[in-house]
Amino acid sequence: MMDAVTAGLVARGVPRFDIFSEVFRSPTTPPSDGDQRFTVSFARSGRAPATWTPRQGTLLTFGESLGVQMASGCRVGQCESCAVRLLSGKVRHLHGSEPEDPAVCLACQAIPLEDVVLEA
Numbered sequence: 001m002m003d004a005v006t007a008g009l010v011a012r013g014v015p016r017f018d019i020f021s022e023v024f025r026s027p028t029t030p031p032s033d034g035d036q037r038f039t040v041s042f043a044r045s046g047r048a049p050a051t052w053t054p055r056q057g058t059l060l061t062f063g064e065s066l067g068v069q070m071a072s073g074c075r076v077g078q079c080e081s082c083a084v085r086l087l088s089g090k091v092r093h094l095h096g097s098e099p100e101d102p103a104v105c106l107a108c109q110a111i112p113l114e115d116v117v118l119e120a
């Protein structure tokens with residue numbers, strides 16, 4: 001319903017920036033299936049690239065476990081305080097919606113789909 005209302009407002013000329021919504025949901029957990037392994041680099045941290053598997057959780061959880069300083073707030077994909085620039089690679093957001101800017105990911109919801117480099 002929210003997607004339909006948002007699309008209707010945009011179609012009527014309301015700027016996306018002026019449209020706010022709020023969704024309440026449980027914290028998401030990454031799928032624990034498969035043998036996925038991707039290299040994640042935190043470019044600003046100066047840290048060596050590390051191997052991510054689904055057991056490491058979201059990119060925020062993974063970065064924090066490595067000692068990378070990353071901003072966060074709600075941790076459920078609402079506040080966008082964990083937004084970080086995606087310098088390369090693709091991610092998926094566990095809460096089901098993708099940021100408008102494909103070059104940005106919400107680290108508290110994002111898991112890699114391939115090797116990624118984050119500006120963190």
Ligand code: FES
Pocket residue numbers: 071072073074075076077078079080081082083106107108109
């Ligand atoms: S911490 Fe709030 S959206 Fe990620």
